[in-house]
Amino acid sequence: xxxxxxxxxxxxxxxGSLYALMAVGLALIFGILRLINFAHGDVMMxxxxxxVFSLASGMPLPVAIATMILGTIVVGLLIERVAYRPLRGAPxxxxxLTSFAVGQILQNGVLLLTRLSGRPIQIAFPAPDVLxxxxxxxxxxxxxxxxxxxxxxxxxxxxxxxFVSRTRLGLSxxxxxxxxxxxxxxxxxxxxxxxxxFAIAAALAAIAGFFYAxxxxxxxxxxxxxxxxxxxxAAVIGGFGSLAGAVLGAYVLAFLEVLPTALFGIAxxxxxxxxxxxLHDFLAAAFPAHLSGYRDAxxxxxxxxxxxxxxxxxLGGRTREETP
Amino acid sequence: xxxxxxxxxxxxxxxxxxxxxxxLQLSGLAFWEGLAITLAIFIVxxxxxxxxxxxxxxxxxxxxxxxxxxxxxxxxxxxxxQAKSAFLPDLPGWLAGISLDQxxxxxxxxxxxxxxxAALLVSGIAALVGAVLMRLSGPFVxxxxxxxxxxxxxxLLNADTLTRGSRAxxxxxxxxxxxxxxxxxxxxxxxxWRIKRSSYGRAMFAQRGDRWAANSVGVSVLRPRLHAFVISxxxxxxxGSLYAHFLGSFxxxxxxxxxxxxxxxxxVVGGMGSVSGSVIGATVMLGLGEALRRIEDPTxxxxxxxxxxxxxxxxxxxxxxxxxxxxxxxxxxxLFAPRRRDRDAERRGEG
Numbered sequence: 140x141x142x143x144x145x146x147x148x149x150x151x152x153x154x155g156s157l158y159a160l161m162a163v164g165l166a167l168i169f170g171i172l173r174l175i176n177f178a179h180g181d182v183m184m185x186x187x188x189x190x191v192f193s194l195a196s197g198m199p200l201p202v203a204i205a206t207m208i209l210g211t212i213v214v215g216l217l218i219e220r221v222a223y224r225p226l227r228g229a230p231x232x233x234x235x236l237t238s239f240a241v242g243q244i245l246q247n248g249v250l251l252l253t254r255l256s257g258r259p260i261q262i263a264f265p266a267p268d269v270l271x272x273x274x275x276x277x278x279x280x281x282x283x284x285x286x287x288x289x290x291x292x293x294x295x296x297x298x299x300x301x302f303v304s305r306t307r308l309g310l311s312x313x314x315x316x317x318x319x320x321x322x323x324x325x326x327x328x329x330x331x332x333x334x335x336x337f338a339i340a341a342a343l344a345a346i347a348g349f350f351y352a353x354x355x356x357x358x359x360x361x362x363x364x365x366x367x368x369x370x371x372x373a374a375v376i377g378g379f380g381s382l383a384g385a386v387l388g389a390y391v392l393a394f395l396e397v398l399p400t401a402l403f404g405i406a407x408x409x410x411x412x413x414x415x416x417x418l419h420d421f422l423a424a425a426f427p428a429h430l431s432g433y434r435d436a437x438x439x440x441x442x443x444x445x446x447x448x449x450x451x452x453x454l455g456g457r458t459r460e461e462t463p
Numbered sequence: 464x465x466x467x468x469x470x471x472x473x474x475x476x477x478x479x480x481x482x483x484x485x486x487l488q489l490s491g492l493a494f495w496e497g498l499a500i501t502l503a504i505f506i507v508x509x510x511x512x513x514x515x516x517x518x519x520x521x522x523x524x525x526x527x528x529x530x531x532x533x534x535x536x537x538x539x540x541x542x543x544x545q546a547k548s549a550f551l552p553d554l555p556g557w558l559a560g561i562s563l564d565q566x567x568x569x570x571x572x573x574x575x576x577x578x579x580x581a582a583l584l585v586s587g588i589a590a591l592v593g594a595v596l597m598r599l600s601g602p603f604v605x606x607x608x609x610x611x612x613x614x615x616x617x618x619l620l621n622a623d624t625l626t627r628g629s630r631a632x633x634x635x636x637x638x639x640x641x642x643x644x645x646x647x648x649x650x651x652x653x654x655x656w657r658i659k660r661s662s663y664g665r666a667m668f669a670q671r672g673d674r675w676a677a678n679s680v681g682v683s684v685l686r687p688r689l690h691a692f693v694i695s696x697x698x699x700x701x702x703g704s705l706y707a708h709f710l711g712s713f714x715x716x717x718x719x720x721x722x723x724x725x726x727x728x729x730x731v732v733g734g735m736g737s738v739s740g741s742v743i744g745a746t747v748m749l750g751l752g753e754a755l756r757r758i759e760d761p762t763x764x765x766x767x768x769x770x771x772x773x774x775x776x777x778x779x780x781x782x783x784x785x786x787x788x789x790x791x792x793x794x795x796x797x798l799f800a801p802r803r804r805d806r807d808a809e810r811r812g813e814g
Binding site: 232233249372432433440 | 598599601602603605606613617764765766767768773784
């Protein structure tokens, strides 16, 4: 029973790290441009494809990962230059629609290239040796992918926080997020700062994409949709625009998601006799196993509730214009 | 006898449409008939999305969820009795007994009743959802309504006893023909156009333009948004019923993000706030999509169509953010005898 719960905690920590990597990228860009970059999930998908092809071409793992990160940064910069820069200052909804269109272009572009090269739509992503298998800690069994994504996620997020609060470029990003025009008047090169934000977001998406693909074991052009929705929810929970909030939101979301999975069907897991039969019957009736399929619906209901009652997220963040 | 320009334009367009539909039906070209029905359904979807999004400026992305509910509810209601017991054996008893498959002459009255019931139920759901979500603004309302779309999909996938889950929902009688589809399209265009010209419509546009100013002169922000959202959901559900009884077989995938993106593109290209713009946008983008599909098959360049359509959307957003029509409407006077003054005002900058 305790092991089962611990297992769920570990799953949540691992998923939370991936959500955090994605959510921070969304929050970074939203903070500066007021753009909800829905194409972020598709950037992650492109990263996974670059990773697969780099590994398949026989590159050693570190080289393949470097190629994947650099390639994704190039894609991120290209998107910013071609699609988003001409629309800077446009209404937020126009920016959101543009990011949908960019996402469609990335999906269909990858579809086109895989079909042209004669590959199937669904491609296997073989986890590298370092990440395959499990680690045994006491009686717990933790998959190496989960452990890896948790550790790498935390390390990367710590590095990012240091970068944003300690370096000149990081402080410029802060300034641009605070007030784009004032930052420009202070002599900050906005185009450079925005490009840097897109590069960082792309690099984080690449890392998340690598672990996400390693977890699921296969990739397809549409794999980015769910992660970007989850990252969006995480950013909303944390208050859009705040990086620390996005990270917190990601872990909160991951635990929220584990909750219904752990709760529904809990009666089947508890050994008979360990709790009073009345309690067992109550749990079985209140949390029937067949409802666990509604997990994603549950998560979105939480999103809507948070948007209504705490529109600035758990940590606050910038005040938003309120509806009168 | 002199008619007002509105009545005259309306009758000219309606007569033209009827002549075209009769010609199409007599020609017996099944492919073009199918395409025309699809077009009529997308006109209903785009015009009602325009009511919810273009008129109010609240950019919702969950309308296709209402289409899905309209499709499933109406299809469950019209399923013939013997198909029902074999196909959906676990339906609750009261629902299993209902089969709205009656016809009077050529008119499928059962389907019409089922569609109305579905559309009213969906409007009720929209009123509940809208009362909550219409309080949000900007991109947040977009993503929250996208969340609603995901919730509908999760429910459809999991409520197997009603929907068969991810398996195809088939055996649906194909009631939808040219006349029902275009009847619904004309009705939607008419109602939404009348709303635009009414005080309700002006309240919607007023709070879109400046909600603080609108609020200060006594125009509520929430109420016009909610009206638009609920009426839009009604027609979107009708489109769902038309689509279900046109395809005959469908699954939750037919009502998800791809369709949402398709209709949003039609709306933006046509012009948010213009009813005739939505009709034009739906026609242009459906035509373009169909033409691109014919290029994809022989060349094996699968995906090129999606790339081109998304690029068109980005180009419109960058170079002509108001779309083809902006908020204006087509008037035959201006179309055939453009006055110098109007033309200059409209084509400023084009030479």
